[in-house]
Amino acid sequence: MAKITASVYTSHVPAIGAAIDLRKTAEPYWQPLFKGYEPAKAWMKAHRPDVIFLVYNDHATAFSLDIIPTFAIGCAAEFKPADEGWGPRPVPVVKGHPELAAHIAQSVIQDDFDLTIVNKMDVDHGLTVPLNLMCGSPAAWPCPVIPFAVNVVQYPVPSGRRCYQLGKAIRKAVASYDEPLNVHIWGTGGMSHQLQGPRAGLINKEFDNAFLDQLIADPEALSRKPHIDYVREAGSEGIELVMWLIARGAMNDTPPRVLHRFYHVPASNTAVGNLILENTQ
Amino acid sequence: MALDKPYLDVPGTTIFDAEQSRKGYHLNQFCMSLMKAENRARFKAGERAYLDEWPMTEDQKQAVLARDLNRCIELGGNIYFLAKIGATDGKSFQQMAGSMTGMTEEQYRDMMISGGRPIEGNRYVGEKK
Numbered sequence A: 001m002a003k004i005t006a007s008v009y010t011s012h013v014p015a016i017g018a019a020i021d022l023r024k025t026a027e028p029y030w031q032p033l034f035k036g037y038e039p040a041k042a043w044m045k046a047h048r049p050d051v052i053f054l055v056y057n058d059h060a061t062a063f064s065l066d067i068i069p070t071f072a073i074g075c076a077a078e079f080k081p082a083d084e085g086w087g088p089r090p091v092p093v094v095k096g097h098p099e100l101a102a103h104i105a106q107s108v109i110q111d112d113f114d115l116t117i118v119n120k121m122d123v124d125h126g127l128t129v130p131l132n133l134m135c136g137s138p139a140a141w142p143c144p145v146i147p148f149a150v151n152v153v154q155y156p157v158p159s160g161r162r163c164y165q166l167g168k169a170i171r172k173a174v175a176s177y178d179e180p181l182n183v184h185i186w187g188t189g190g191m192s193h194q195l196q197g198p199r200a201g202l203i204n205k206e207f208d209n210a211f212l213d214q215l216i217a218d219p220e221a222l223s224r225k226p227h228i229d230y231v232r233e234a235g236s237e238g239i240e241l242v243m244w245l246i247a248r249g250a251m252n253d254t255p256p257r258v259l260h261r262f263y264h265v266p267a268s269n270t271a272v273g274n275l276i277l278e279n280t281q
Numbered sequence B: 001m002a003l004d005k006p007y008l009d010v011p012g013t014t015i016f017d018a019e020q021s022r023k024g025y026h027l028n029q030f031c032m033s034l035m036k037a038e039n040r041a042r043f044k045a046g047e048r049a050y051l052d053e054w055p056m057t058e059d060q061k062q063a064v065l066a067r068d069l070n071r072c073i074e075l076g077g078n079i080y081f082l083a084k085i086g087a088t089d090g091k092s093f094q095q096m097a098g099s100m101t102g103m104t105e106e107q108y109r110d111m112m113i114s115g116g117r118p119i120e121g122n123r124y125v126g127e128k129k
Helices: A014-021 A031-036 A038-046 A098-110 A125-135 A160-175 A205-217 A227-234 A238-249 B018-023 B025-033 B037-045 B047-051 B058-065 B069-074 B079-089 B093-099 B105-113
Strands: A003-010 A051-056 A071-074 A116-118 A145-150 A182-188 A257-267 A270-278
Touching (some): A003 A038, A014 A125, A014 B093, A031 A038, A031 A257, A031 A270, A038 A125, A038 A270, A098 A145, A125 A145, A160 A238, A182 A238, A205 A238, A205 A257, B037 B079, B058 B069
Parallel strands (some): A051 A145, A051 A182, A071 A116
16 A cells, blocks of 8 residues: 655745756855755655655646636646746656546545646646755656645635645545555745735744744644734745645654754745654554 | 634735735736746837736736836735736846835845844734834
8 A cells, every 4th residue: 555654844935946947056145055955855865755745836827816726636647847937947847646646636535625636737836946955956856746736825725724634634545545655745835934015024933943843743733823823923925834734634643753854044035944754653 | 794804914914815816816817928928028018008908907007017016916916926027027036025125125135134024023013113
C-alpha cells in the first residue's frame, strides 16, 4: 500500500525563483536564505519519494476570476511552468501522477470534500519555487508531483480546520492505494507577509515561530485558529499558512520527528519558513 | 442579515472578499489580459484606448492610468492581478508593495532588510503607529 512518510513546509516567494533564474543565489542578500535550505536539500536527496503531493496556491495565473475553485487537484500527466508575465520560468515540466491523483480525488470526494478536478493547468511559482528550494535546479524533477491548488486569494478562503480535516482524508486516500508508493506531502506559502495597502511589509516573527511550534506539537489546536488571527497577526497574505495544515493533517496522529527547521527574514516582502517532519511509524 | 467581516478594523488592509471581487471583476480581468505579450504591447501603445475595451468604471480606469494601487484595491482590484500591470511596467513585486506605503523604494527595502514592518501598533485601526 502507498504511504505518506514525511511532510515538508516551505514558503514559495516569487523573488526566490527570480534569484535562482538570474543566478543571484550567492549574493549577500540571498546567500543566508539558500544556505538555510542546504540541510533540506540534502535530506531530499537522501529520501527521494516516489510522488510529491504538493499543496500550493495559484496566484492569478491558471485561475483568473472566471473560475475560483476552493480545492483543485491536478490529475494531468504533466503541467507546464506558466508564463506569469515575464515568460515561463526556465524549470522542468512537472510530471504528474494521474493514477494516484484520480484515486485520491475519488476517495476524498467520497469523504465529503468536494474537489475540483483539473486535467489541464499551468503551474506558477507557488509550485515551482518549493521544488527548486528542495531539489535545486535539476534537468528533470526527481519524481512525479500532484499539484493541489487551494484558493487563498479571494476571501473567504477555506478555514484552517477544513484544511486540517482534508489532510486527514488525503492520508486515508493514499493509504488505500494498492501500489507501495512512498509519498511526501508538502504545504507551501507564508509565512507572515502583506503585499497590499499601507500596511504592506508586515512581518511577525513571534507569530511565525509560535505557528511552527504549534504545527509540530499541537496541530489540532492550531487548526482552530480563525482567519482573522492570520490576517491581523501575519498579514493579509499570511493567510496562505492554512495550506500547511493540509500537509500536517495528512501526517500520522503520533508525534512526528522534526528533521529540519529554518526561519529567515526577508525574502523580498516575506518571512520564509522551512520545516521537515517525518512520520515515526 | 449582514455578513461577518471581522477584518474591517485591520489598519491599512483591504480584504479581497466576494464583494470586492464583484466590484473589481473587470478591472482584475483587464489585468489578467496583460499575461499575453501582444496585449502588453497594445496596452503600452495606447493605455486609454486599451482600457476603453473593458467595461470598467471611469474611476477604475483613472486609478490604473495613475498607477495608484491603493485606489485600485479600494475599487475591487486584487494585488496578484494588479501585479500584472507592474510586470508590464517592469516593476518588481517589492517596488509595487512599497508604492502603497507612502515610503520611498529605498526606505521600504531597508525596512524589509531590518525585519519588516513591526506588528506592534499595526493590529487595529486607531492604534498608535
